[in-house]
Amino acid sequence: MFGYYLDLALRSLKRNKVLTALMVLAIALGIGTSMTTLTVMHVLSGDPIPGKSAQLFRVRMNVYPDDSFRQGDKVPDNLTRRDAEALLLAGQADRQAAMSAGAMVVVSAKGEPLRVATRYTGADFFPMFDAPMRYGAAWRREDDAGRARVAVISDALNEQLFGGADSVGQTLRVGDQSLRIVGVLGDWSMNPRFYDLSNGQFGDSEQVFVPLSTALDLKLSTSGSTSCWGNAPDPRAADAPCIWLQYWAELGTPAKAAAYRQYLQNYIALQQQGGRFTHDGQAGLLDVMQWLDAKGVVPADVRLQTWLALGFLGICLLNTVGLLLAKFLRRSGEIGVRRALGASRRAIFVQCLVEAGVVGIAGGAFGLALAALGLVLVRHQPTDYGAYVHMDLRMLLATFVLALASSLLAGLLPAWRAMHVAPAVALKSN
Amino acid sequence: MRILRQIRPILSALRSHKTAVTLLMLEIALTMAVLGNLVFIVYGTMQRSHMATGVAESQIGWIQSIGVLGQDNPGTGAENIAVLRNAPGVLDAAYGSPPFVGKETNPIFPDAARSRPVAHAYVVQGSQHMSTTLGLRIVQGRDFNDGDLPDLMDVFMKKTDTPLPALMTQALAQRLYPDGKALERILYDGRYAYRVIGIIDHLRSEVTGRANDDDALLTEYRIGAQDLGGGYLIRSRPGQLPQALKAAAAALQKANPGHVENKVHTMAELRENYFKSDLAAGRMLVAIIAILLVVTALGVSGLASFWVQQRRRQIGMRRALGATRGDILNYFQAENFLIVSGGVLLGVFFAYALNLFLMHRFELAHLPAHYLLAGALALWLLGQLAVLGPALRAAAVPPAVATRSV
Numbered sequence: 005m006f007g008y009y010l011d012l013a014l015r016s017l018k019r020n021k022v023l024t025a026l027m028v029l030a031i032a033l034g035i036g037t038s039m040t041t042l043t044v045m046h047v048l049s050g051d052p053i054p055g056k057s058a059q060l061f062r063v064r065m066n067v068y069p070d071d072s073f074r075q076g077d078k079v080p081d082n083l084t085r086r087d088a089e090a091l092l093l094a095g096q097a098d099r100q101a102a103m104s105a106g107a108m109v110v111v112s113a114k115g116e117p118l119r120v121a122t123r124y125t126g127a128d129f130f131p132m133f134d135a136p137m138r139y140g141a142a143w144r145r146e147d148d149a150g151r152a153r154v155a156v157i158s159d160a161l162n163e164q165l166f167g168g169a170d171s172v173g174q175t176l177r178v179g180d181q182s183l184r185i186v187g188v189l190g191d192w193s194m195n196p197r198f199y200d201l202s203n204g205q206f207g208d209s210e211q212v213f214v215p216l217s218t219a220l221d222l223k224l225s226t227s228g229s230t231s232c233w234g235n236a237p238d239p240r241a242a243d244a245p246c247i248w249l250q251y252w253a254e255l256g257t258p259a260k261a262a263a264y265r266q267y268l269q270n271y272i273a274l275q276q277q278g279g280r281f282t283h284d285g286q287a288g289l290l291d292v293m294q295w296l297d298a299k300g301v302v303p304a305d306v307r308l309q310t311w312l313a314l315g316f317l318g319i320c321l322l323n324t325v326g327l328l329l330a331k332f333l334r335r336s337g338e339i340g341v342r343r344a345l346g347a348s349r350r351a352i353f354v355q356c357l358v359e360a361g362v363v364g365i366a367g368g369a370f371g372l373a374l375a376a377l378g379l380v381l382v383r384h385q386p387t388d389y390g391a392y393v394h395m396d397l398r399m400l401l402a403t404f405v406l407a408l409a410s411s412l413l414a415g416l417l418p419a420w421r422a423m424h425v426a427p428a429v430a431l432k433s434n
Numbered sequence: 435m436r437i438l439r440q441i442r443p444i445l446s447a448l449r450s451h452k453t454a455v456t457l458l459m460l461e462i463a464l465t466m467a468v469l470g471n472l473v474f475i476v477y478g479t480m481q482r483s484h485m486a487t488g489v490a491e492s493q494i495g496w497i498q499s500i501g502v503l504g505q506d507n508p509g510t511g512a513e514n515i516a517v518l519r520n521a522p523g524v525l526d527a528a529y530g531s532p533p534f535v536g537k538e539t540n541p542i543f544p545d546a547a548r549s550r551p552v553a554h555a556y557v558v559q560g561s562q563h564m565s566t567t568l569g570l571r572i573v574q575g576r577d578f579n580d581g582d583l584p585d586l587m588d589v590f591m592k593k594t595d596t597p598l599p600a601l602m603t604q605a606l607a608q609r610l611y612p613d614g615k616a617l618e619r620i621l622y623d624g625r626y627a628y629r630v631i632g633i634i635d636h637l638r639s640e641v642t643g644r645a646n647d648d649d650a651l652l653t654e655y656r657i658g659a660q661d662l663g664g665g666y667l668i669r670s671r672p673g674q675l676p677q678a679l680k681a682a683a684a685a686l687q688k689a690n691p692g693h694v695e696n697k698v699h700t701m702a703e704l705r706e707n708y709f710k711s712d713l714a715a716g717r718m719l720v721a722i723i724a725i726l727l728v729v730t731a732l733g734v735s736g737l738a739s740f741w742v743q744q745r746r747r748q749i750g751m752r753r754a755l756g757a758t759r760g761d762i763l764n765y766f767q768a769e770n771f772l773i774v775s776g777g778v779l780l781g782v783f784f785a786y787a788l789n790l791f792l793m794h795r796f797e798l799a800h801l802p803a804h805y806l807l808a809g810a811l812a813l814w815l816l817g818q819l820a821v822l823g824p825a826l827r828a829a830a831v832p833p834a835v836a837t838r839s840v
Contacts, residue, residue, distance in 0.1 A: 026736040033729050037722060109500065109694050117694045119500065232625075237591050305715035308475070308796050312468060312719070315788070316726055319464045323733035326457040330740035381721070385714035421453065 006358070013359035020331065024363070027327045031367025031414075034320025035407045036374025039399065041306070041313040043375065044382055047393045048302045052194045053134065056254075057292035060132065061261065063091065063100075063251040065268065066286035067275055072233045079286045081202075082229065082247040085220075085240065087271075092126065096267045097253035098260065099128035102216055104249055105203045106226040110212065111177040112165055120161060120211040123200075124219035124226065130156070130187075132254045133199060135209075138162075140172035140187035143215060147186075151217045155183040161211040162188045176212070181222055183214060195392045196301045198292050200250055202228045205301055206389040216249075253289070265289055303389075317410065324363070324414040332356055332422040339422055340430025349423040356419035357412055364411025368404045375403065440761075444769045451741070455773060458737055462777025462813055465730045467784035470809040471792060472723050474801055479716045482643050483709040487533040488603075488636025490569030491701040493525070493669045495679035496532050498697040499686055501663035507692030511586070511657035514666060514686060515561065521685045523678030524668050528567040529657055530560025531665040532701055534708040537639035539646065540623040542610075548622055555606050555649035556639035557623055560667070561586070561657040565601060567669045568637075570652070573604060575617045575632030582631070583656040589626075597627040598653045601634050605648040621651075628653060641708070644797075663693055675700055730813075731820040734774075738766065738824035749828055750835030759829040766825035767818060774817035778810040785809070 017024040051057050064079045067087060083091075088102035103125035109117045129135070130142035139162075143154045155176050162171050175182040193209045214224065220240060230239050232246035239246040255261040268287035276285055290298060332339075339352055376395065383390050448455050499514075501507060509517075511529055518527035531537075537558075541551035558564075565577055582599040589598065597620050607616035607630070619630050628651055637650040666686060670678035683698045699707075742749075749762055789801040 023736060023740065026732050030729055030732055033725050037725060107500075119694055119696050303711075304796055305712070308792070309715070309718060309722070311792075311795075312472065312722060315464065315468050316722060316729075319461055319468065319726065320729055322457055322461040322464065323729055323736075326454055326461065326733055327736045327740075329454055329457070330737055334740065334744065382718070385717070386710040387714055388711070390714075417453070 009355045009358040010362070012355055013362045016331070016335065016359055017362065020334075023327060023331055027324050027331075027363045028366045028370060030320045030323045030327070031364060031407060031411055032370035032374055034317040034410070035368055035371025035403060036378060038313040038317040039371065039375035039395075039403050039406070040378030040382065041309045042402070043379060043395050043399050044306055044389075044393050045302065045310045046396075046399055048196070048306055048389055049296070051293060052196055052198050052296075053292060056134065059254055059256055060292050061097075061253050061255055061264070061289040062292075062295045063253050063268070064286075064288050064290070065272060067272070067280060068283075069233060069245070070281050070283060073281060073283045079288050080231075080247050081250070083249045083251050084247050085242055085244065085249060088249040088251050089242070090271070091251065091253075094267075094271075097264055098256050099132045099254040100252065101126040101129040101132060102249045102251050103129065103200065104216065104219075104226045105200055105210070105228045106219065106224055108178055108212065108224055110165075111179075118164070121203075122212045122214060122219075122224065123210040124214050124216040124224065126216060128254075129213070132252065133194065135192045136190035138188045138190040139170040140185070143186050148215050148217055151221045152215060153181065153183050153218060154186045154215065156187040156189060156213040157185055158189050158209055158211045159191060160208065178222070178224070183212075183218075189213075195389070196296060198296055198301075199252060200228065201296075201299050201301065204388060206392060255289075261289060303387075317406075321410050321414045324411065325417055328356075328360055328363075328415055328418040329421060332359075332418045333425075335422075336425050336430040339425045340427045343425065343427035344431060352423040352425075353419045356422050357415050360411050360415025360419065361408060364408045364414075365404070367411060368407025371407055372400070372403050440765055440768055441772070444765065444772060448769065448772070454737060455776075458734065458773055459777040459780060461730060461733055462774055462817070463780035463784045465726060466778060466781030466806075466809045466813055467788045468726060469723060469812065470781075470785040470801060470805045471788050471798075472719050472726075473809070474789075474805050475792075475798065476716045476719050476723070478643065478799070479712050482641050483705075483713060485638065485641045486636065487638040487641065488570065488634070488648070489533060489701070490669060491705065493569065493672060493675055494532055494567070494701040495668050495670065495675055495682065496535065496697070496699050496701070496704065497666045497668070497679075497683050497686055497695060499663055499666060499690055499693045499695050501661065501693055507661050507690050509661060509686075509690035509693070510659045511561065511662035512659065514662065514689060515563065515657070517685050517689045518666060518668050518682050519563075521668070521678065521682040523670050523674040524682050525671055526563050526567040526669045527682070528561045528563040528667050529662060529664065530558070530564045530567075530667055532568070532667055532704065533637070533639045534701075534704045535665065539649075542606075542651075543622040544610075546622055546627065548624065553606060553609055553649055554646055555623075555651055556637075558637065558639060558650060558652045559589075560652070560654055562654055564654045564667070565634075565652060567667050568652075569669060570601065570634045570637060572601070572632045573635050575601075575630070577601070577632060578654045583654050586655045586657045586660065586662075589655045595627070597629040598655075599631045600628040600651045600653040601632045601637075602630045602652075603634055603637050603648050603650045605636075606650060607633050609649065623651075626653075661692075727812075727816060731816055734770065734817055734820035735824060738770065738821045739827070742766070742824045742828040745828075746831055746835055749831045750833055750837075753831065753833035754836045762829040762831070763825050766821055766828055770817045770821040770825075771814065774814055778813055781809070781813075782806055 064081055066079050092102055103123060106122040106124055108122050109119050112118050126148050127143050127145045138159055142156055147154055171185050171188060174185050176185055196205045230246055230248040232239055255264050272285035272287050379393060382393050515527050518524055537556050539554040540557045542553040542555050544552050562583055578599060584598060602616060616630050616633060621628055636648055638647045639650055641647055668682045683695055687695050785806055792798040
């Protein structure tokens, strides 16, 4: 039966080519536009580290002194060096790392200074964020404690400085200091760069990674948000009243996360008893997706475009409803004949929907091409996320589901009207 | 008048196509809602990208000169300013950063207790000559003089409790002191106290479209014998910025062999960079507007051709009874005008509803009424253009059709 309806649909569509083309075009434009913006949305709000995002937690706490604490304020994102070092020492999570972004100038073999983006962190950073090594290995936890003069460099910097050769054991000149390269990262970038959203939310990974303890020892320059209360001549000092370090913990199971939450509460309580503050303090964990959500990583203009594109799809649907209605009712005579020969109302209804579905599939295929074109345009826009936008298999399937669903939805009313055509009247007026 | 007489038969003809007419009116109303709001957003972005910051943008360049750790560097801050000022084509120079570079608002408090902020303003700090290099216009009070300026180290180490002398924008002064007496007032941010010595007309550190863009305090400190990495500003003679900036960057590099000049930009480049993602989003919206208009035109024209086909016999009869081709053309044009008008009326409500939603979710301003008027005109025009083809085909139907069966 379905084959017969399909045949009828194709015949009918062929009979009025202009109207068919208009319907396909309307659906294709609606699908193309909305899939372009939905793909951008999907990439921006996607999971940067699938499979692990529920086990990685941003650790935040509020240890402001009483005169800076305000009830109901948000928990600050960063920790003081004192608290970060205390949590690291306690080591209550499976893995943990405090970190900060920075920049430094390294000197190439030819003696040319080169400015690079850096990350100062701990040995756990690499296994925690699944960073693969091309050559060598990450530094060890002992290196963190020993302020070892070591570094891990990115694949790109290795290419630039050493022509892509295995540079493990080579030294990286940083002013009058030198760092020994222990590892070269493989292909690794997190987009959005969730572990530190304060230095550009999208982009390549940092070029040089150095133990935080070493960076502090060498007074390497840090960047990122720092906020201090009270007198802070050196905001990086061990006891400086400044929050500036990002802290991540890996907690493999919900039970461990619960235990860690409890540990943080106890830590805050101890600080309170120690006389740092008299308020209750705040401490919390956010997993990767909660963290991205809290930081509003999806830009407002992308969310706006998504809403508008959906409205636009609605307009295209209304358009298709009108055209399908015209098409089906024009065939009242033919429908009258079929009804008179014994076709049930249901059969007419299904036949009309099959026709609408064929239009939808055609519109979806064409719309997919338009969406691909739209994404090329998005990639050429000077936005920091543009380069990372691409369509994956899920969005491809979603395109066809959306096209089919919307064309069937658009076909409902016209099909309903068509099945109520009175056979006698339709035959007579012919 | 002929058209007016036609309205009654048109309305009664439309009554027998209620569903199709309703759909078309809904489509036009939705198009109008989306179109009005989109044009409003895009126009707002374009206007913003031309908003002046209040500094002498066409003459200002910025050089970021960063110290390499452990490299000896003979240059000092004061000498660097002198070197820059002596470069050919340079009028003035200072240590600091221009609008669009790394600016954040600070909470401003009326008293030292800092319990309730009264404003969130941009606090711009720079060395001696900062205000003259930026070319700020003082409308009340005075500019900094040499005796005012505290030493950089005293400011950074916070060794002084004396309020720092500061210039305030008119907008912030009016917000904080509606009585007009802003001069000599003391106010506080999270870290320092400031004394207002003069009022400047404008200083926008960012152009976000928010009300506090033009709320700013500018303070200067004296830099001397420190080796100072960071941003340096120059102001060139009018029309000489590219050459002057190049010469200044070269001179500064020569005086600071231990520094790397990471970024050298004119204000025009900084502005372009600041707005590029907004303008990119604007271009996406323009593309959506264009496609939207095409789709709506397709819908109008598709339904009109269907009606023309359906009514061939009636058209033939009217022609046989004496109607001219012009009458038939007018009939379809008038019909389209009535449908679009209905859609436009409904569209006004839809547009305001969408605007309310966007205001709520995206800090959009209230949609001014003239955008709706423009939208209505655009849709009337679009409808007439879209119906023209089918209407011409209708007018070409020969009277003989009436005598044949369809």
